[in-house]
Amino acid sequence: MSLAPAQIEKPDVIVPDTGPLIHLAQANALHLLHEVGSRVVVTDMVAIEATANLKKPGAAEIQNWLDRGASLGSNAPVLIEKTDVGRAFLASRQADPTFRWRGAGELAIVEWLRDKVDHTDQAVLVVYENGRVPRMVGDYGVHADIDVVTTRAFLELAQRQGIISSADDYWKQVVAAAPTANPDDVVTMHRKPRSC
Numbered sequence: 001m002s003l004a005p006a007q008i009e010k011p012d013v014i015v016p017d018t019g020p021l022i023h024l025a026q027a028n029a030l031h032l033l034h035e036v037g038s039r040v041v042v043t044d045m046v047a048i049e050a051t052a053n054l055k056k057p058g059a060a061e062i063q064n065w066l067d068r069g070a071s072l073g074s075n076a077p078v079l080i081e082k083t084d085v086g087r088a089f090l091a092s093r094q095a096d097p098t099f100r101w102r103g104a105g106e107l108a109i110v111e112w113l114r115d116k117v118d119h120t121d122q123a124v125l126v127v128y129e130n131g132r133v134p135r136m137v138g139d140y141g142v143h144a145d146i147d148v149v150t151t152r153a154f155l156e157l158a159q160r161q162g163i164i165s166s167a168d169d170y171w172k173q174v175v176a177a178a179p180t181a182n183p184d185d186v187v188t189m190h191r192k193p194r195s196c
Contacts, residue, residue: 010036010037010038010123011036011037011038011122011123011124011125011147012037012038012039012040012041012122012123012124012125013033013034013036013037013038013039013040013041013125013126013127014040014041014042014109014112014113014124014125014126014127015033015040015041015042015046015126015127015128016043016046016105016106016108016109016126016128016130016133017046017105017106017109017128017129017130017133018046018049018050018105018129019128019129019130019151019181019182020127020128020129020151020154021042021046021050021058021062022050022056022057022058022059022062022178023058023129023151023174023177023178023181024151024174025058025059025061025062025065026057026058026061026173026174026177026178027170027171027173027174027177028061028173029155029170029173029174030061030062030065031076032154032155032158032163032164032170033127034076034077035158035163036125036154036157036158036161036163037125038122039077039079040069040076040077040078040079041078041079041081041112042066042078042079042080042081043080043081043083043085043086043105043108043109043111043112044080044081044082044083044086044087044090044108045083045085045086045089045104045105045107045108046105046108046109047066047080048086048089048090049104049105050062050063051063051066057177057178058177065078066078066080081108081112083108083111083112084111085101085104085107085108085111086104086108089101089104103132105130106130106132106133106136109126109133109136110136113146123145123146123147124145124146124147125146125147125149125154125157126146126147126148126149127149127150127151127154128148128149128150128151129150129151129181129182131182133148146189147187147188147189148187148188148189149186149187149188150182150184150185150186151174151181151182152167152171152181152182152183152184152185152186153184153185153186153187155167155170155171156185158170
């Protein structure tokens, strides 16, 4: 088990790929994102990818969660950030409905981090499944305190904060619905450079 980022109390929770949303939806655990964080952010690309086919496992639950979170006055708000990547994808989809853009969700979140998070004092918790995400965040070099955790590590964090009694119980639900879910319990920390 990895150590939790101790300094994080109520970070912005950012979900840069669909895996965590799908797996948390399948375990009836999307609410945990709000309980751990001060706000939840997904990019337009992640929302598009996660709900494009409402017959896929978890998609209808995610769409309902996004709709509730977008409602004015929601006590579980979800901010869907518009990005240039998302706009380009939608324009391409209009020209060719079969158009696909592998990795667009991750590109959109890097754009969002660059435009909205760089140089912030707000702690950020990125929950991911796609193994490229920590490297992308690190390579960009955002000047903010960012902790990047797998879905499994996110559940462990929720347990350590007393939000849930057993991360293992939730993880068993995830694996029952999605046996290929990323089993790694990984926390990667990126710290804002401090001036002397």
